[in-house]
Amino acid sequence: MRTMPADAAGGVVFVDLGAIVANWRLLCARHPFGPVAGVVKGDGYGLGAGPVASALYAAGCRHFFVALLDEALAIRDLIPEAMLGVLGGLVPGSEAVYRAQDITPVLGSLAEIDAWRQVLTPPLLEGGGGRGRSPGTVPYDPSPQPPPSRGGGDALGAILHIDTGMARLGLDAGELAILQQDHARLAGIDLRYIMTHLVSAEAADDPLNRHQRERFAAACAGLPPAARSFANSSGIFLGEDFGSDLARPGAALYGINPTPGQPNPMRPVVRLMGRVLSVREIPAGASVGYNATWQAARPSRIATVGVGYADGWQRALSGRAQAFFDGAPVPLVGRVSMDLTTFDVTDHPAIVPGTWLELLGPNQTPDDVAAAAGTNGYEILTALALRLPRVYQAA
Numbered sequence: 001m002r003t004m005p006a007d008a009a010g011g012v013v014f015v016d017l018g019a020i021v022a023n024w025r026l027l028c029a030r031h032p033f034g035p036v037a038g039v040v041k042g043d044g045y046g047l048g049a050g051p052v053a054s055a056l057y058a059a060g061c062r063h064f065f066v067a068l069l070d071e072a073l074a075i076r077d078l079i080p081e082a083m084l085g086v087l088g089g090l091v092p093g094s095e096a097v098y099r100a101q102d103i104t105p106v107l108g109s110l111a112e113i114d115a116w117r118q119v120l121t122p123p124l125l126e127g128g129g130g131r132g133r134s135p136g137t138v139p140y141d142p143s144p145q146p147p148p149s150r151g152g153g154d155a156l157g158a159i160l161h162i163d164t165g166m167a168r169l170g171l172d173a174g175e176l177a178i179l180q181q182d183h184a185r186l187a188g189i190d191l192r193y194i195m196t197h198l199v200s201a202e203a204a205d206d207p208l209n210r211h212q213r214e215r216f217a218a219a220c221a222g223l224p225p226a227a228r229s230f231a232n233s234s235g236i237f238l239g240e241d242f243g244s245d246l247a248r249p250g251a252a253l254y255g256i257n258p259t260p261g262q263p264n265p266m267r268p269v270v271r272l273m274g275r276v277l278s279v280r281e282i283p284a285g286a287s288v289g290y291n292a293t294w295q296a297a298r299p300s301r302i303a304t305v306g307v308g309y310a311d312g313w314q315r316a317l318s319g320r321a322q323a324f325f326d327g328a329p330v331p332l333v334g335r336v337s338m339d340l341t342t343f344d345v346t347d348h349p350a351i352v353p354g355t356w357l358e359l360l361g362p363n364q365t366p367d368d369v370a371a372a373a374g375t376n377g378y379e380i381l382t383a384l385a386l387r388l389p390r391v392y393q394a395a
């Protein structure tokens with residue numbers, strides 16, 4: 001999977017697959033209303049969609065979501081019996097690929113619904129897939145054939161996405177009203193779930209949560225009966241009113257706190273270790289790094305670690321984060337550069353070239369680093385560069 005051996009890298013990302021599985025089980029226990037999917041978009045939130053999906057599948061997870069068709073194709077064979085949904089919807093021209101690979105589109109507009117139904121029309125079935133055909137040339141068939149079944153399931157499965165406040169993807173109010181008046185537009189489609197996505201689930205007091213729940217209930221009431229999918233990670237912790245037939249957590253699986261401001265119920269998953277490339281002594285008054293933003297107040301030892309902002313260790317962390325060595329904090333000094341970060345190790349004589357310092361881990365979580373950088377833990381994880389080898393601890 002990796003060409004660069006970990007022993008030559010400036011930094012290594014350790015991923016505890018057992019912790020991801022434990023987090024999934026905890027979310028299952030918190031969501032007894034229906035199964036809990038694994039969201040593995042963004043390459044498994046930066047940690048590796050393939051190993052994460054395989055570990056969750058081995059633990060019994062049978063529903064997965066990615067953002068893009070290519071992400072689905074990359075893991076389809078690893079999770080053979082599982083539903084695999086593409087949140088980004090149906091890209092025109094790719095319908096035959098979804099169907100051939102048993103990938104479930106999350107339909108977010110009337111145009112996508114119509115395009116998905118048209119997969120059933122005879123010219124596409126007999127014409128070798130019909131890719132590249134413009135959608136307008138496909139005849140409308142009001143009474144489609146029942147889909148041929150693949151693997152025992154209905155082949156034309158889909159998830160219907162309703163926009164209840166995100167204004168991003170999903171049927172808007174106007175399209176929803178049209179569909180509610182005309183269920184025939186869904187004829188032939190096996191509606192596996194109707195779903196919506198919470199805007200502010202991590203802010204438990206935000207009235208938007210309740211408003212979205214009400215809008216979602218009203219939307220579903222006017223549609224053909226179908227199972228529902230509602231909560232993301234934080235939504236699972238909003239209580240039973242936010243339970244549904246399928247929860248869709250991502251972040252919490254990877255150890256990000258779904259209940260900000262309260263203790264993190266999830267197990268830590270990721271550890272980013274940086275290698276000390278050099279240690280030098282500098283006199284009092286000497287500066288470190290670009291623009292000399294830090295000056296030594298005493299004779300100091302400076303350790304340079306082989307991780308920088310090109311690794312996703314953000315420049316915004318300059319002077320605002322630390323590393324950990326044997327559980328003790330080591331201050332980050334000066335600017336973070338592209339490939340290097342400097343630390344004041346004056347008080348840590350055991351740190352020498354070749355020592356590994358913990359940049360992310362139990363002592364300094366992705367949420368902690370996110371707070372220092374002014375972002376969220378999701379961005380910290382997904383920014384971890386591919387040049388950092390991933391090392392997996394088996395589940």
Ligand SMILES: *Cc1c(COP(=O)(O)O)cnc(C)c1O
Nearest residue numbers: 039087197232233248249250251
């Ligand atoms: C990313 C995403 C999720 C998972 O959200 P988390 O906050 O990471 O749990 C669920 N549903 C949709 C539609 C998403 O885009």
